[in-house]
Amino acid sequence: MSCPFVPSCSDDHQFSLQNLPYGIFSVGAGAPRVGIAVGDSILDLSSCASLLTSAVPGLQESDLSSPTLNAVMSHTSAVWKGLRKALSGLLSGSTPGLSAANFVEQSAATMHLPAQIGDYTDFYSSREHATNVGIMFRGVDNALQPNWLHLPVGYHGRASSVFLDGTDVVRPTAQLQKDKDDPKQGSTYGPCRLLDFELEMAFFVGGPENAPGTQISMEEAEDRIFGLVLLNDWSARDIQKWEYVPLGPFGAKNWASTISPWVVTLDALEPFRAPTSAGKQENPEPLPYLKDPNYGSYDIDLSVLIKGEDTEKAEVVSKSNFKNLYWNVKQQLVHHSVTGCNMRAGDLLGSGTISGADQTAFGSMLELCWKGTREVPLGESGAVRKFLKDGDYVEMRGDCKKEGFGRVGFGKVGGNVLPAGAKLVKGEGNGVWVKGE
């Protein structure tokens, strides 16, 4: 399907008419507002707000001129579906009302953090990742903790340090265990030596908040998931090793997590539903509240690239897929609310590192270099890595393709590693921080 207003918007484009991802953009000194990526352009939803609100009961014009997507996200899924239908009609030209004046070029726009993130949670839902980490730290026989196959293990993260694509990160400095084998020797202070990325995706919660004490059921889960983005959950492995008992990761994880700017909805992903690589969940079968009658995930190709000071170009270091998750997004949300936790539109829930069974599909340097025991080649460049070096640029991409459907891409999330002590200043766009002069 093509868009008469945007010639670049073919079915092969990552922002085809199947996609229609939401983002917050601005142009020049204009205010940040809601847009939809269409080919190389952006449809400015505030410029056609009355067309949309008249087609979608409940939607307010102010929702579309807001500097965050929280208002759009907080509507019911019926409103999201109505809006998608209205946009599809307008963009394909089957409904009149749009003109070239409603669009801006992506190259002329500044992107902003898509939502005010109330709470950020990170899960640990790839069985391969949890097993790899478990083998490295506890041995093959105790790789998975006893609870892992019974519930989606997760922890609360830090919302203030969720930044947008393009944000540079500073190598953190903190306490490190003095003797790597003997914690009783205490700690020293210094820069992280085992800096890592984590290849993740994350979803934004949507819909009306559940009252405290009320669980979200499996049947309700999809109505509370607005859409997905790419997530690089930057990690400091050596800081984590020392600090994390008994209450979990803290400073190792709270200094930067970066996301891609376009939020891809579940409706856009519908044609790409796929079985998870785990097959059925039978051994053990999940408790009834966690049993998903449509158990599965989405077939989203994921890749991680590194451009170092010692390479000419960005080189692929990992290729994974979202279907590698054992616990899916619905199970994550349902479990998050099982004790009655109130979930609000704009909350962000990360998948955990998405590793596949094959070594080329591992989603972190920790696994790719197997705790520093092997070198990871950066393509054919001759350069190698164990953990990340200062000056490395790390980029993640996500993409869905299927015969008969328009392509659904996630764009990218990328950022540079700056040396310890570097200073950041606000960049263009809310939620973007870059190297200071």
Added chain:
Amino acid sequence: MSCPFVPSCSDDHQFSLQNLPYGIFSVGAGAPRVGIAVGDSILDLSSCASLLTSAVPGLQESDLSSPTLNAVMSHTSAVWKGLRKALSGLLSGSTPGLSAANFVEQSAATMHLPAQIGDYTDFYSSREHATNVGIMFRGVDNALQPNWLHLPVGYHGRASSVFLDGTDVVRPTAQLQKDKDDPKQGSTYGPCRLLDFELEMAFFVGGPENAPGTQISMEEAEDRIFGLVLLNDWSARDIQKWEYVPLGPFGAKNWASTISPWVVTLDALEPFRAPTSAGKQENPEPLPYLKDPNYGSYDIDLSVLIKGEDTEKAEVVSKSNFKNLYWNVKQQLVHHSVTGCNMRAGDLLGSGTISGADQTAFGSMLELCWKGTREVPLGESGAVRKFLKDGDYVEMRGDCKKEGFGRVGFGKVGGNVLPAGAKLVKGEGNGVWVKGE
């Protein structure tokens, strides 16, 4: 010192002129706005905004009519100190400008959550509490983890479920370990059987945000701490036991934390500085970034009361003190930012359960009943408890008294335990949820 406008405001009143705690209140259908507790009354800061802004450079009138304290909190500490000075002058009558019309009765007002909480973090900073829990779960020889004396252990919590005094809580239902001694037997689903409170205090971060990648130094710490409240960090011990390895507490902790409505500033607490019960920090000495040249805490008497369906009145079950913390609020904040975590005005940082050395000063039922091995008497009532029962009302109080200074009280934080499956509805005041009909 007395207040000519508020006869109830004596030096013996918990809201004496030494205190001047900030809160958000409303009257009738009026909008929530900023107030200061003065005796049994509230000074409506929006009603005297021009008086205050003319005395305090940088302060805006809109800060005082805001429905949260975030704007006030985000000013520099120079503005907070200027505002305190201006308020002291006006309330004592030494500066003209106020009249009885600027006050409302607390009994006629509705209180609201004091801030939009960006992120909530919970520390684990009482040595006695960490030791008690460690002995119960790992034995006397391994009670404290090797990192505990080197850094303030903490974890990120859930901001959406921080509620206000008066909020009822629903006994959570979730996964529990099937066999208490053998996690390999898997889990069952049911209501929490080991429901608990945690006696804590928490501080609100203030001041301009530090850029990501930038640490807050010990010298800067007090300028980034706006003030303190009481915190009951409701906990589900059995849910936690099953879920918490390896990433820390999750569903056991994310369903309710409740705070008191009045935020007491560090300036109000200045006369109550006191050595911690830990004495000096010498063995081991903290790393330089964590060394506080004025190491100490505040002498704040704390108590926990329970009113059960089997008691006539609320009975004291614990008496502790804020000086029982080993890691103080400055050290908590400094360590939180050591990896470069950006801290924002309105972030809430909990102390962790505040237990003293004596059994009567333990800050949780887990410790008071020593993991269910002894019964805790509810005063002289004849009733006893191990963990919390449905129908229990739990209240925490905090109070500072010192010869020659006005009293500084924290009011209270209280709430009822409702049975599993009970429904909550919004109560009066933002952040208050109560039993539905």
